[in-house]
Amino acid sequence: MPHAIGLDIGGTSLKCVVVTHDGHVADRVSVALDISDPQWPAFVRSTFESRRRYAEIMDDYPDSIRVGVSAPGIARPDGLSIWWMQGRLAELETIDWRTYLGSEIAVPVLNDAQAALLGETWLGAAAGQRNVALLTLGTGVGGAAMVDGHLLKGAIGRAGHLGHISLDPGGSPDITNCPGSLENAIGNCTVAERTKGAFDSTLALAAAASRGDPAALEAWSRSIRALAAGIASIVNVLDPETVIIGGGIATADDALFLPLSSELDRFEWRPHGHRVKVVAAALGEYAGAIGAARNAMLCDK
Structure with a gap:
């Protein structure tokens, strides 16, 4: 071949x-x-x-x-x-x-x-699917979207930057000048600011939250709530079959996906009970x- x-x-x-x-x-x-x-x-x-x-x-x-x-x-x-x-x-x-x-x-x-999305819809977590959104949670929040089998690129190629949607118009601007963005709410780039210096990585924050640390739990819950609000907004705009979560933060496993599922129960629009699948990326660093x-x-x- x-x-x-x-x-x-x-x-x-x-x-x-x-x-x-x-x-x-x-x-x-x-x-x-x-x-x-x-x-x-x-x-x-x-x-x-x-x-x-x-x-x-x-x-x-x-x-x-x-x-x-x-x-x-x-x-x-x-x-x-x-x-x-x-x-x-x-x-x-x-x-x-x-x-x-x-x-x-x-x-x-x-x-x-x-x-990464093209790889995941070919051989990975959404193989064969035609309507898929991807969020990569790392230093920042990357994103991409496939709509009816086509990668969404837009007029100049910036479509799919899902980390730069605004959740708070009164929030601080991110690197694209978007106020209160999803990236600033969940990205590793702001974890020290969001935790008043208590944590220097999101994975450390998630681990402390899993151990029951009260301050970590509060900060992690805010982050997850913001992520759920962002995903619910993406679902309303793109109507994907699946939302894939990748990047370093996704390795938090149940510490991420269980509370995220609970928050999506509150926020997601589910006509006739239809629930969008939210899954971990499958191809890892080679996606x-x-x-x-x-x-x-x-x-x-």
Whole structure:
């Protein structure tokens, strides 16, 4: 079977997968990146090209190999590069990955959350579904949406940034200038502020809440209530079959999903008792790379 390569470029690592068209992940690797090095994009290329297994695959399938890229930021409308980055990884802006990797064919580029959603709807937690929303809970809150089988991209590619919906118009602005955003209510970037310095990570907050710490319970309950309000709003706008929760905070498991389910019982609109499924992401740290490979396959059609 022909193969596709998916590259997921992050602030601290390059993840790479080799996937067949029938969905078999033939190989995967994660390599640390040092973004303090001004030449780190060259390191991305040298890392990619130095991996003998991928060079061998490209030799074995010279006419059928496809490469796709996943990266933070907004992809250009033609999908050939990242054209806008919010205050980080500016080195990625405007790189034409076809030229950069020396490919004879186009190398399509997707926003990392959009790529993760594409991977999850192909091989992951919502395989085969056509209406799905994704939230990645980490330092910030990433997001993506699939509507009637199509990734929602919008006029300039910023559609699906679900972490930047407003829950409180009187709240502090987030990095997009959105007041009282979902990202500020649940993201790791604000946990110290939200807990008055008591915790420096959301996972530590969730663990303390699970142990019954009163202050942690109060702060964690506020965070979960905000997340539930955000999901209920997303459900009302997009009407998904499933909402996927990924990212580091999702590893809190029952400490996250049990109270979230209770809050959604209060907030979610359920005509005729229809309840949207809220599930954990299934593909882990390689979701973006798998989605990038899938995007390369689809762009080949």
